[in-house]
Amino acid sequence: MKTCSSGMKRLAFIILIINSFCVFSQIPHEFLVVAGCFENGTTESQFEFDSEEVLYVDFDREEVVYSMPRFVIDDPSTLFENLHVYKNARKHKKTCSAFVAICKAEEKNPPEEMDPPESILYPSNEVQFGVANILICFVNHFYPPGIKVSWTRNGHLVSEGVSLSRYYPNNDQTFHQFTTLTFTPKEGDIYSCTVEHLALDRPQTKIWEPDFRHRSLGPDVYCGVGLALGLLGVVAGTFLMVKGHRRQ
CATH class of the missing domain: 3.10.320.10 (Class II Histocompatibility Antigen, M Beta Chain; Chain B, domain 1)
Incomplete structure (x- = not known):
C-alpha cells in the first residue's frame, strides 16, 4: 500500500x-x-x-x-x-x-506546510540541593521532523550528559521528541534548552534554574524539636535535683 x-x-x-x-x-x-x-x-x-x-x-x-x-x-x-x-x-x-x-x-510543487515546535523544560524528579537529577526538554507538535537542540549551563554550551530520543509521530501528522540533560542542582546555576526548526523565525529557548527557597524544613524542624526536648530534660533534671537537695 x-x-x-x-x-x-x-x-x-x-x-x-x-x-x-x-x-x-x-x-x-x-x-x-x-x-x-x-x-x-x-x-x-x-x-x-x-x-x-x-x-x-x-x-x-x-x-x-x-x-x-x-x-x-x-x-x-x-x-x-x-x-x-x-x-x-x-x-x-x-x-x-x-x-x-x-x-x-x-501537487505542482506548492510550498510545504510547516508547524513550529512547542517546548517545555522541567526536572524529572523533585529538586534537591546536590542530588543528581535529569532535566527534560520536551519538544512537541512540529513538522517536518527535523530539529536541532542545544543545552547551556550558565551561558556555556553543554554536551556531556545530553541524550536525544528519536522522532515520535502524533495523531495530527506532527512529531514530538525528548532531549535530556543529567545534572546536579547547585545554587545560582541557570540552564537553557534551545530548539531550532525550519518553521521558527528564530531559535526557541526555554530557561530553568533550581529554586531552593522552598527547601523542606523537615530536618531543621526535627533538630529544633530535639534540641528543645533536650533543654527541657536538662531543666527538669536540674529542678528535681535542687528540690531533692532542699528536702535533705
Whole structure:
C-alpha cells in the first residue's frame, strides 16, 4: 500500500501488511512494516505487531533498534534474523523517497506546510540541593521532523550528559521528541534548552534554574524539636535535683 498524505505536508508511506498466526493460540495477528519519508530527507521505518512497535531502523547509526520489552524475549533479534530487516529498510527508503517526488509533482510543487515546535523544560524528579537529577526538554507538535537542540549551563554550551530520543509521530501528522540533560542542582546555576526548526523565525529557548527557597524544613524542624526536648530534660533534671537537695 502506498499513500500520499493529505493537505500540503508531503509525507509518503509504504505499508506492508502481513497477516500471521500465532503458533501457540492460532489467533490471527497483524504484522505491519511501515516506512515514512519526508521532503527534507528524513526517513522513518518501523515494524508493528498488533499496533505495537517492536523495532525501528536508525538510518543515522545504520542499525536496527528493538523496542520489544525484554520480558517477552531476551534477544528479539532472533525473531527477525532471516528477514534482512536493515537491508529491506534501505530498499523501502529509496522507494519512499521516489514516491515523495511523485507526490510533489502531483501537487505542482506548492510550498510545504510547516508547524513550529512547542517546548517545555522541567526536572524529572523533585529538586534537591546536590542530588543528581535529569532535566527534560520536551519538544512537541512540529513538522517536518527535523530539529536541532542545544543545552547551556550558565551561558556555556553543554554536551556531556545530553541524550536525544528519536522522532515520535502524533495523531495530527506532527512529531514530538525528548532531549535530556543529567545534572546536579547547585545554587545560582541557570540552564537553557534551545530548539531550532525550519518553521521558527528564530531559535526557541526555554530557561530553568533550581529554586531552593522552598527547601523542606523537615530536618531543621526535627533538630529544633530535639534540641528543645533536650533543654527541657536538662531543666527538669536540674529542678528535681535542687528540690531533692532542699528536702535533705
